[in-house]
Amino acid sequence: MKRAGLEAILADMTISEKVGQLLQLAPMFYKGTLTEGEITGPMAEMGITQEVSERAGSVLGSATAAEMIAIQEEYLKTSRLGIPLIFMADVVHGYKTIFPIPLAIGATWDVALAERMADISAREATAAGLQVTFSPMVDLVRDPRWGRVMESTGEDSYLNSEMAASFVRGYQGDATKLAENHEKIAACVKHFAAYGAAEAGREYNTVDMSMRELYQHYLPAYEAAIRAGSKLVMTAFNVVDGVPATGNEWLMR
The missing domain is CATH 3.20.20.300 (Glycoside hydrolase, family 3, N-terminal domain)
Incomplete structure (x- = not known):
């Protein structure tokens, strides 16, 4: 992406969206597992809601291309700016x-x-x-x-x-x-x-x-x-x- 395009996106981003880009989550936050079964430990106190996961910038722990494609497609459906997730390991x-x-x-x-x-x-x-x-x-x-x-x-x-x-x-x-x-x-x-x-x-x-x-x-x-x-x-x-x-x-x- 050209510099002008990057500067335009940055100018349009809210503070919450900029902070969200610094957040890295596990794949489970994008596969519906947070609403299935019983959540134990400090997860609730962390306050990671669906809205938060929709602003995150990267994912750690995915192991297959199929999973990453599925996560990316779902993520981009709700991304206001269309900035894709980065997959890291x-x-x-x-x-x-x-x-x-x-x-x-x-x-x-x-x-x-x-x-x-x-x-x-x-x-x-x-x-x-x-x-x-x-x-x-x-x-x-x-x-x-x-x-x-x-x-x-x-x-x-x-x-x-x-x-x-x-x-x-x-x-x-x-x-x-x-x-x-x-x-x-x-x-x-x-x-x-x-x-x-x-x-x-x-x-x-x-x-x-x-x-x-x-x-x-x-x-x-x-x-x-x-x-x-x-x-x-x-x-x-x-x-x-x-x-x-x-x-x-x-x-x-």
């Missing part, structure tokens, strides 16, 4: 073909092979209808106690950077032609930033490090992924210099 080390975990891929030091893996993953995932993968995870990890260490490519910042770029190239190909290439998938580099340095290896725990350490060892892999053309960036769940990454103005800019 964690395609981390293969989709139908399962490859070694990223930690093992990093241990090969074979960036060309890593790119080939991402290319095959993209072809299989897009054939199923997916448009975005939450990969690569480029967090530098040096504490084996952290439970997500297997999703990283190691503890060396240079290797992480090389692997990050390879994954992005494999998923996306030529990033400037991604919209026309239906065998490629948009990459989402994560988690920005320094998520792998949680204190004591505890998930979501505080990250506290010097600016020199952050710039010298932890930021290069994110930079490499972005320079390779990564279409999306996922914020981290930790604090950076005492401020939550998701609301850290300095970090985001």
Whole structure:
């Protein structure tokens, strides 16, 4: 879509519609399951009504093209602006073909092979209808106690950077032609930033490090992924210099 078209849509959108585009829901919100059977847990308190689901911007968890097409068709029937849903998934080390975990891929030091893996993953995932993968995870990890260490490519910042770029190239190909290439998938580099340095290896725990350490060892892999053309960036769940990454103005800019 041309820039003028995008600006016209943005100008026409209400605040609720703009916020809705930031919301991601599971497929069940579009398949009638919320009105079937008994709902337990905090679902009611979340306030996710049909009106809310009709403004959402993306879906996480669909696995087949048929399901995604059905959800998309129903969604567009009620979408005032006709903005389609984006279908996303964690395609981390293969989709139908399962490859070694990223930690093992990093241990090969074979960036060309890593790119080939991402290319095959993209072809299989897009054939199923997916448009975005939450990969690569480029967090530098040096504490084996952290439970997500297997999703990283190691503890060396240079290797992480090389692997990050390879994954992005494999998923996306030529990033400037991604919209026309239906065998490629948009990459989402994560988690920005320094998520792998949680204190004591505890998930979501505080990250506290010097600016020199952050710039010298932890930021290069994110930079490499972005320079390779990564279409999306996922914020981290930790604090950076005492401020939550998701609301850290300095970090985001």
